[in-house]
Amino acid sequence: MKKYIVLIFVVLLVCQLFAGRYAGDFMVIGSGVKALSMGGAYTAVADEGTAIYWNASGIAQIRDNEAFAMRAFLYNGLAAYDNFSYVHALPNGVTIGANWTRLSIEDIPIYSEKHLVGTNIDQRSAYAELQLTAIPDGKFKSTDDLYQFAFAKHIHQDLDLGWFLFVLPIDYYLGINFKYIKRQMFDFSGDGTGFDVSFLFKTELGTLLDQDWMGIIATGINMQDIAGTNITWDTQSRHQDEILMNTKFGIAYTQPLKKYESDLTVSYDKDFVYDKIDHFGFEYDYKKKVQFRTGYYDGNFSAGVGLTFKRFDLGYAFVTNNLGNTNRVGLGFKL
Secondary structure: OHHHHHHHHHHHHHHHHHHOOEOOHHHHHOOOOHHHHOOOOOOOOOOOOOHHHHOHHHHHHOOOOEEEEEEEEEOOOOEEEEEEEEEEEEOOOEEEEEEEEEEEEEEEEEOOHHHHOOOOHHHHHHOHHHOOOOOOOEEEEEEEEEEEEEEEEEEEEEEEOOOOOOEEEEEEEEEEEEEEEEEEEOOEEEEEEEEEEEEEEEEEHHHHHOOOOOOEEEEEEEEEOOOOEEEEEOOOOOOEEEEOOEEEEEEEEEEEEHHHOEEEEEEEEEEOOOOOOEEEEEEEEEOOOEEEEEEEEOOEEEEEEEEEEOOEEEEEEEEOOOOOOEEEEEEEEEO
């Protein structure tokens, strides 16, 4: 059965070379653990290193240098998915960061067409010695790499609404993310560059509505591959694959539960590429030490847990998928 799955996966990969418009779909899998355990509803949350992928402006919320690493096996172990990110806080509300994501598939069988030369289907059906053995002539590895370099800036403003009203604190986060994509298949490789522009806005809903018990509301926008991104292959024809621009919109609300020393976050995202997918996320954070998360998107469910101990953040996510459920484990460290 695994061989059949591998063959189907190879066909899909090859089809990408010709269809072109789905060349960047390996990036849709998403980086990190927290975001995926919340169903990918992370554009307006974006509060740890993997935000470089989801909403680069969000890394300006991070004022400690931190590193994160993750490994997952996808589709019943067919593919490996690795992710590493590092963010570095600078003065004046500036944060820079880098993110590396790789999807790799090992031991993909190769079947040479030389066995078909000089015969036709009728002859191969009639004579057993001419029939294919189903033994592969070799194997190869396919890799897709995404390198991202982000810059983000935090701006705080106290908006004076007049003496009849109040002063509303607003936090603006602006970000830009440069990316380099490298794909390797058979003896061919392709690469391309692109960039994303992102924004995040946060304010105190309690101040806005004059209700002290209320929390913080945030809105995020991430415009991915805004100037167009193409993957150019080193084939004789210099074939190009197009990565479609996607706009991710998100909104999140965090409600403090002071009685329980906890915070409750509810989030929603929408992707505007393809079929406009909706994402829903939920997190319960107890004393900034233990987090319980769940999410839903496009018929898939997710759940996860996070543990914070001193400078370490350990995260786990379980994500359902038609091709096979996935377990993700990640470790973050504040330097």
